[in-house]
Amino acid sequence: MPDTCVNIVIGGEAGQGLVTVGDFLAKALVRAGYEIVVTQDYLSRIRGGHNTYAIRVSHEQVHGPRESIDLLVALDAQTVLMHRSDLTGRAMVLADESIDRLGHPGLSIPFKALCPKPMFENIAALGVLARMLCLDRKWFEDLIAETFHKKGDEIVSANLKVFAEALAWAETQQAGFSCMPAPERTEKRLFLHGNDAIALGALAAGANFCSYYPMTPSSSVASTLIEHAQRMGMLVEQAEDEIAAINMALGASYAGARVVVPTSGGGFALMVEGISLAGMTETPVVVVLAQRPGPATGLPTRTEQGDLNLVLYAGHGDFPRAVFAPGTPEQCFEMTYRAMDQAEKWQSPVFVLTDQYLADSYRAVTPFDLSALPPVSAPDLTTDKPAGYERYAVTESGVSPRLVPGFGEHLVVLDSDEHTPDGHITEDLDVRVRMVDKRMRKGLGLKEDVLPPIFTGDDAPDLLLACWGSTFGPALETAQVLRQQGKKTAVLHFGQVYPLNPDQFLPLLASAGRTVMVEGNYSCQLAALIRQETGYVFGATVSRYDGLPVTARHILRQLEKAN
Amino acid sequence: MPDTCVNIVIGGEAGQGLVTVGDFLAKALVRAGYEIVVTQDYLSRIRGGHNTYAIRVSHEQVHGPRESIDLLVALDAQTVLMHRSDLTGRAMVLADESIDRLGHPGLSIPFKALCPKPMFENIAALGVLARMLCLDRKWFEDLIAETFHKKGDEIVSANLKVFAEALAWAETQQAGFSCMPAPERTEKRLFLHGNDAIALGALAAGANFCSYYPMTPSSSVASTLIEHAQRMGMLVEQAEDEIAAINMALGASYAGARVVVPTSGGGFALMVEGISLAGMTETPVVVVLAQRPGPATGLPTRTEQGDLNLVLYAGHGDFPRAVFAPGTPEQCFEMTYRAMDQAEKWQSPVFVLTDQYLADSYRAVTPFDLSALPPVSAPDLTTDKPAGYERYAVTESGVSPRLVPGFGEHLVVLDSDEHTPDGHITEDLDVRVRMVDKRMRKGLGLKEDVLPPIFTGDDAPDLLLACWGSTFGPALETAQVLRQQGKKTAVLHFGQVYPLNPDQFLPLLASAGRTVMVEGNYSCQLAALIRQETGYVFGATVSRYDGLPVTARHILRQLEKAN
Amino acid sequence: MIPIEQYGTFETAWCPGCGNISINKALKKALSILDLPPHKVLICSGIGQAAKSPHYLRCNCFNGLHGRSLPPAQGAALANTEVTVFAESGDGCSYGEGGNHFLAAMRRNVTMSYLVHDNQVYGLTKGQASPTTAQGQATKFQPWGTPSMPFNPVAVAVTMDVPFVARAYAAEVDHLADIIVQAARHPGFALVDILQPCVSFNKVNTYAWYKERCYKLGQDHDPSDWQQAMHKAQEFGDRIPIGVIYKGSRQPYEQRIVSSVRRPLATSKPDMAALADILEGYA
Amino acid sequence: MIPIEQYGTFETAWCPGCGNISINKALKKALSILDLPPHKVLICSGIGQAAKSPHYLRCNCFNGLHGRSLPPAQGAALANTEVTVFAESGDGCSYGEGGNHFLAAMRRNVTMSYLVHDNQVYGLTKGQASPTTAQGQATKFQPWGTPSMPFNPVAVAVTMDVPFVARAYAAEVDHLADIIVQAARHPGFALVDILQPCVSFNKVNTYAWYKERCYKLGQDHDPSDWQQAMHKAQEFGDRIPIGVIYKGSRQPYEQRIVSSVRRPLATSKPDMAALADILEGYA
């Protein structure tokens, strides 16, 4: 992989439009059939500062971000200064002619000359990039037409003109950048980031109610839902705070809606009592928690995997739950879909844990086969025997019939206090025991349904890298590198981190020469959970907590240190 | 113990005054030199229903509650019906003559004849009880005088008269109850329940600010503080909600107050983000969490030990903390005192976990030696070098100098975002790593300071009962019973449940033939934590989650089942 | 009119003489007048003595968390058009722990009725000051007198142009029932603050205290006149007006919901063709 | 008067032209007039663009959680009499997430000043509707228009008899500085709602929009007259009055604190003799 892929980094101040350039380019690359991994690194501010948008691209599968830069698009002088040490031997720097490239090879672009107005500079940059990457101009021209379509033909052609002129200018330049191998694929792929995929997965599963309170990096789940709310008939409400968001969702779920609640760690911390209410009242709810570094406000726009413990133990008292931790946009879609089903099936709170890196990471995604999706559990609307209906009838599975109020003569009674089978408050301590047992039995069902971790790589490997959530890709890349070095390596990715079914992974761990858990947090929370549940102790752990995504280079360096 | 102790249960409706009778009697017993364990079992309502106040009493040490009843004071007919199956062979039932004793031996008391007004019935009952228990009347007479002192001499003598007449009437009755052996001790003891002791421990350590939101069973920590606020100069404020309570406390702590925040599980769930803020800003705070059964509102007035996981993992992101779990009122005092010190010393959130049973359980407590208390850490008011002051200076221990704002020219800057040593918001990712490392280093200090678990009983025992918090007493009693049956038994009580120092207990666990963890929750949370931290797996677990305190009988039965 | 018996009779956990008992009676009466069978009624409550109310009435009931009666009520009302939604809770729950939801619900204006049992004290937790306790009033937890000024929910609701604002008195059962009927029929968010004697913990605001002070608003009060309403909302002392204080006409939230949302949501299934088309848009 | 330079100059993370910059200037000016050296100033803030303010000013600073500027401010003000306490945050933080604390602080009336940077939008999270966003105003997250009615903090504060209530405009730096000085000098809780243009996300309430509407209250406005104050508090449309809207005279919380509490609490040590005596009482 090292040779065939190119890492493009666009750097500049917030507000300079680097996301526009990045999104455009990344989407064009996907249309052209390339594989990409986008990494967005930005500050908690609206203008100024220094942000980057990195696109790692290849004709083959790419798994994660990379530090070294092959093509640096510098929207300001700062960008050259800050990233020059990461430039590879073949690297080129693209910048306005007013910016000092500090002697690095590249192009000094005459933006002023190429653009009638500064607002066209992004398009001009794309023209130059199209040339540098030997991309067919049609990918860009199509995108320009689609994007500016609504603003009228004049705007479209003005942009097309700038694009063409920039491209033409670039063609006159010497600084050639060796073309990437052309991708073979021709099928359409989707251009999606993790949060898009989560929102779409929820919609596919029938989610029709979302209450949220804005918080980076979860907000784009809500905004994607809002974007499609009109067509999908979803009701989205911005709540006054996170407590309202979760309690409103529970009320809606009780009343028959299919609910999803996106938030981040600090917001989720405020939902802890509500989660306990979901557990007690057995009301389905899917909470999407997009992680960022804590404690407290921490680093609001960066990434971390530090909130696993929080979702595992959120809520006072014991009750079952499930926690998914997708590693790719595909998994974001599938697992959110499954989370919606599991929440309803086991009438429990279910979590989807993602993080800023994955949330914002665009990829080329094979279109989802909607017709192949399994059916999703749903509550019953009504019953033949309304008089005898008991919301909390004690059953063997622990799951009681869940009816929707108002659709028949049955009454649906929920209580946050301990309750009798018909839902009414009780202080009968024998009933209490029966109800705890009933609720906890659902945990067995959740465990039977658990998705096995994905094992990939060499059998009986010398080294097994375990990981969860977004660390999947970097672990895969590390394994690839090590295999190239002749080391039998495998990856074990936990896409569902709770419950755990030891039978699904203990034999695999046992088959490995050495096992290492890789986590994007300080204390290696999944390793601790696995030890708690199974006694298994990993040979070593690799952690990261500086706010950046785990990368193959990071893992390899830490592995060396640990040796 | 079985023979020399008497279990007195007073039963009746809420509002009938059973707590008055119970408190009076229990206090008289303590003054008379007896040992007691009080268990209060009440409903979440103000009038009606069925409550009990149980006093287990002996001239020797008593450790926990007991199910079987030797003396049943029935304030209503319901009480006889509900508890008749628990009566021992020698049991007596004391009730008004209008109440059917259902054939059980006892006394039918002519309350109407003995009391000029119904309000005197409690005092009359005490007269009869004094006689039944062969207690010196002076203990009661003193208490009557002290209690009614404020209401004037007339009320005092009216009550004394009723008491005397009831006593005299009881002396004329045949139904003798064999006198308990007289206690030998003559020193004064204090009549305290767990929450009293927690409040007093906090005051002794200099707590001078308490913000709280009422919640059973924590409210009596606040009310005891309020009772002494005037004399101790404490500022107590009822907040608008729990979020305000914790954040107000953090603001006060920052500004130089010594703070304590009492709450229960559901209220604490709302403080989770605030705990994370305490972790990030390194602001000392002691949170007292009085546990009750969850999830959600659960059983508001009953007991459980279900919130250990919640305090262990409350807050998003990693940061250090300490958790104390006292087992007796003495430990409540000592450990809250220590918690105040540790919170300040390590500038971290520190928890005192108690539960409804211990919170409400009065005991005879040896007076605390205030002069022997170790000094308590305190923030500095000012510095010689105000200009260079850095609230988060990076140090080897992780602890930075904590100054109080306003007492000198230094500026104290706190931030919930990641921050530079001087406290200002930063997005410098190297600083981030240094700050995480600094904060986490405090965890090592907290670990060095950890209180070892108490080991008591036979060395190299056949059976070792591990426990934490209020389960201490019942475990001790169980050990006593088993030892009498010839089984070498020991108890290992974790008074501090986090951090854990394995060196302090793994050898002890290894020395035992069999180990059993006893916990008042469904999932045995401490056992899971110990496995996570040490890999140690207990031979068996005993749990209880019906809302009642763990008792020796419960443990013995579960042990039998597990065999 | 539905026969009142349909709403059932229940043993309550309330103290004898508690004002909650009359409120429960009035609510049943109102539902009967509203012709709402039990299964068409959905009541969300918080935690406290008042919050136990929906257990003492046949209805769909979501007895949630302390302070959180309003969010689930709004969620349920938005999701389910088959039921008439009420939220019911105590003053502490509603104006203390739940204050932020109260503010937001007034702004949001979802059609539902909010029945607050205002006993000016925390009953279930044994008598602490609540947000409506009079300043200076002593309790076991506020032995030097409640330090804060009491909250006047009615005045704040009028200020915030809540479309239906009423003050009622528990002991005036028929009057209260009539107000509840009006509240339920009014589009948008309706607040009924119900003065409720707590015989166990509030020894100041007793039946006698209220009886001396409460008077019914008559024909001369025009609830559509904001100034008059504000004036009456602030009258709380020697004289306390009960009745409908204010009536406005703000557009309820439901009228602003995206038209494509098919309510009740329980019957709305995802349009997979539309979704396929949306996915195409990402290509 | 303290030289303004003492409060330092800082690089900010705000957008060029942001109203926060003028507010920061006005606050420094006010502190200078108030003669408060940096170490005698304590500012608590929440999270948001506005909440970064105390980092751009030499002072004691507690930059806490989103929505939670008021609880630590009150805690600090109660604990520490050596400092003058301010809370400063955005409209979302103050009236959205933190609404319940706002209600309680108004009732509690601890002496401190609350400076709310009211840009009628969530700035830091990129432009969602805030509680003060106009109904119907479209945002990326509210593409069909903000559904809720806007919150009028000034009117609610007047209704709740907050002793000092003002509305100010960021661009009127001297006027704002003067209001902050008055707020800090007034005993009890003081609210200053500061209209603040957000050049990045609020394209409706712009400098031009405010300039056209804002006018300074003159001598003819008597802030001690509640009716007049309420009238001015509700004026928010074609004309927006800025200045001190209301001045009352409620007793501040500090005057109700138990006399034995020795403030600042940092210097109060436990009286062990008293405690020994208390313990005796349990014997």
Ligand SMILES: Cc1ncc(C[n+]2csc(CCOP(=O)(O)OP(=O)(O)O)c2C)c(N)n1
């Ligand atoms: C989060 C949370 N905090 C506190 C409590 C304890 N609590 C239960 S009821 C109550 C007060 C009830 O007062 P109010 O709402 O006025 O109802 P009332 O009992 O007076 O009818 C409190 C504080 C709780 N259950 N949950």
Ligand SMILES: Cc1ncc(C[n+]2csc(CCOP(=O)(O)OP(=O)(O)O)c2C)c(N)n1
């Ligand atoms: C508990 C919590 N919820 C949400 C957020 C995310 N958040 C940060 S700032 C903000 C809104 C800020 O709006 P406002 O208070 O008006 O300040 P502005 O940025 O407009 O100055 C939000 C929602 C958070 N940090 N914490």
Ligand code: SF4
């Ligand atoms: S305590 Fe008060 S509010 Fe509660 S039931 Fe008794 S009288 Fe009613």
Ligand code: SF4
């Ligand atoms: S986004 Fe708005 S409020 Fe935030 S700094 Fe920019 S202009 Fe100011």
Ligand SMILES: [Mg+2]
């Ligand atoms: Mg109340």
Ligand SMILES: [Mg+2]
């Ligand atoms: Mg704002």
